[in-house]
Amino acid sequence: MTGNRVLVVDDEPGLAHALAITLRASGWDVATAADGASAITSAASRAPDVVLLDLGLPDMSGLDVITAIRGWSRVPIVVLSARQHGEDKVDALDAGADDYVTKPFAMNELLARLRAAVRRSSVPDDASEAVVVAGSLTVDLARARVLRDGVEVRLTPTEWSMLEVLVRNRGRLVGRRQLLQEVWGPGYSDETHYLRVYSAQLRRKLEADPAHPRHILTQPGLGYTFEV
Amino acid sequence: MTGNRVLVVDDEPGLAHALAITLRASGWDVATAADGASAITSAASRAPDVVLLDLGLPDMSGLDVITAIRGWSRVPIVVLSARQHGEDKVDALDAGADDYVTKPFAMNELLARLRAAVRRSSVPDDASEAVVVAGSLTVDLARARVLRDGVEVRLTPTEWSMLEVLVRNRGRLVGRRQLLQEVWGPGYSDETHYLRVYSAQLRRKLEADPAHPRHILTQPGLGYTFEV
DNA sequence: CCTCGGCATCAGGGTTCCGTCAAGACGGCC
């Protein structure tokens, strides 16, 4: 776990300093930023392995920082926030954050979550020859085919498109809006009914027990996740 | 994987810098270009092993850059784009790009695709594999001949061209647009009717039961696949 | 207790897509 780069974004010098010391002691290569603008440029120029982002910044909203970084990078973002309520937790995760830690926090927990975030993101995705196996399901992204218990399952174009997006983002939350845009195109961001219809069809074709799915999971209010 | 040369074409300094750092850390020899004109000249003078091209350039369309490079070089081109929807993905692949990565992307995925692109380009077609046997069918790609149950089947030039594309991509999905472009050339991307006519003719000549084909399979809404 | 919003499921109708046949259009060759 040594040598991984973390970008710490926090405007409180004391906390930022404490975090930097602790992280360096754990073998991290630490860079810091005190505001949103420098956080974005630093994320671009230094290519960190994970970003630790405090939502309370002086110059801009933490959500905008997430959105800006997500404009081009999938680097894992772990959010740090004082808010107790789940309101902005949902917003942050929807904007593209990977995990969420509420202040006050235990340093051990924070370290564990950073490690977990890096571990998840380091799963390579060689799409040109990708065959994803999830239980009795086999999804061949190159051939556009799905096998269930070894037999081919016939999917319609829209079903396949939706499954493809979910599988390419396997293990990650795919927001309702993102899913709608990637499958149906821009302008369909609010047709959430489509998602229900097609997730149900996919589950009927792919899940052993469609009422209790094990792979195509609903994250209420957020979106869907494909679990391996 | 060391020593391979990559040309990074991106007009965002931050992102280009981040890409250069990450690629160098992975053993690539990196050159950069910030606009389309210098990208083309650099591709010509430096002869990179792969080109990583951001579609959003200031001076010219990314598609024109692809077309220009394809005018004299077969270097693999991996396209980077902000668009979520597959609209210009199809355009880029039709113009001659080899692969496509959508922002936001995971660095691991990008590295994997670059490696895959170089690997594919460095493995020329092996003459020993130029004869493909599928059931009672034998397709000789080098001699442009087809045998069915040992007797030669006479194909028209267009029929052979379509079969050749399918067989060279045997086991993989060949998209409708890709098929049309490779057989009829650019500008025929929407003439899907041709595909129906010629797939029917090929099936009549090659399949034992043309109504229930075992080799030339259609994937509704997507394209065709040759199955061995 | 009732309402309300989000999710899952089902069914039908309009539309698109595929396969098929066949008639012109085109071009090479004698």
Added chain:
DNA sequence: GGCCGTCTTGACGGAACCCTGATGCCGAGG
């Protein structure tokens, strides 16, 4: 010029698919 194989284009039946509305379920909130 006429013949012949090939390519293009049109028409049509049937199947598959996509969208949409209706209904029921569940949990949150008043």
